[in-house]
Amino acid sequence: MNKVYIETYGCQMNVYDTEIVKSILQKNNYSFTDKPEDAEIIFLNTCSVRENAHQKVHQRINVLKQLRRQKKDLLMGVLGCMAQNLRQELLEDKVGVDIIAGPDSYKKLPQIISNVYNTGEKEFELTLSEFETYSDVFPTHEASVNAWIAVMRGCDNFCTFCVVPYTRGRERSRDPQNIVEEVKQLADSGFKQITLLGQNVNSYQFKKYDFADLIEKVSEVNSIERIRFTSPHPKDFPAKLIDVVANNEKACKHIHLPLQAGNDRILEMMNRTYTQKEFLDLVDVMRDKIPKLVLTTDIIVGFPTETDEDYKDTLKVIENVEFDSAFMFKYSERKNTIAQRKFKDDVPEDVKTFRMVQLVEKQRNIGYKKNQQHLGETFSVLIEGQAKKPTQMMGRNDGNKIVVFPENGKKVSEFVNVKINEVTPNTLIGDLVK
């Protein structure tokens, strides 16, 4: 039995896909190891959303290639989002891997591997499918509290900075019947929470079922107590969906709402399809219907032509909305994206860094202030595991905030009530109450 080692980079979709790959290989009698030196086959499931993700993988390939010195017939493969970018380099044999397989070709992996063994030739399969949703492959889930479930794949939004529509291809949604089946199996094996996953999750549409319908349908599965989803796009939040998040008891009151930028000219250049005002209005509607809503976001600084004034609009929205937390990124030019073809990456690196550091600092203060408002509140917390400090455990509240409390005989996957008596910018700390 050949042993496979897989290393995963990038977003939760890749983590999910690694489990899909494992499930497919397991059926074909492969086994797995956590140690690259014990493996006969090494796969890197890669990300190319920003240049540093890309570089990390290149460095890792070079390190892992050294293992070939001891093991001549070691196979190495690249899966995931870098596959497309590597096509040219592969043809020129610059990468030195045996297999390259894009995100829609994992069902062919057993065949690909045996071809390489039989012929000694390199194999690459990069075709993106309009249909593949791996609906019939249930991933091998590691026992845990939360299970991720891909409900749609691909992205048709073509934000000009983003490589995902090219690496992942067109949007396609999975049959809700199939999703519910997977959720039932997860519930049976003890999962309490699921996170519905998609590059553009709220544009889910399968025949007459939209994303709001899907949340309702999935919430009927007994013993799943919390439903989360990521990553949505602001353009796909009709009143119906906001109402479901507001009124469905299992839907967590947390929405990740990527802003990217606060300036209308930059938003237009990014092809985000909303203005600052439309974004702020959407936040108002959400907060009106869901008073305790936790809001988080993604921001890019230093998009081509972004001036100090443009950047200040982003700062203004951050101050205005007061997100609970935010991921901040410096614009990273990606090959073949619309932004790369049309605009010059003209904001100097030190300016990008200055803006990002300033935003991170600002957001840290806002996050701290928001957490202070939770002092004295009691939350239902789903326990995820040991906290960093011994005798302390950690879990999350409905709003996805990390809560730390004394262990006191409590176990992973239980719900407990915790009254908050101390906070940091990222954590709520408290005591168990009835």
Ligand code: SAH
């Ligand atoms: N589909 C999701 C997530 C896409 S990638 C969404 O639309 O929200 C996650 C985040 O990475 C994006 O929200 C964006 O903030 C950031 N990102 C994507 N491409 C980038 C690039 N070229 N440079 C810098 N940040 C980028």
Ligand code: SF4
């Ligand atoms: Fe990329 Fe935009 Fe699609 Fe998100 S919505 S994956 S940022 S193109």
Ligand code: F3S
């Ligand atoms: Fe990266 Fe692909 Fe996810 S580019 S962020 S692994 S969709």
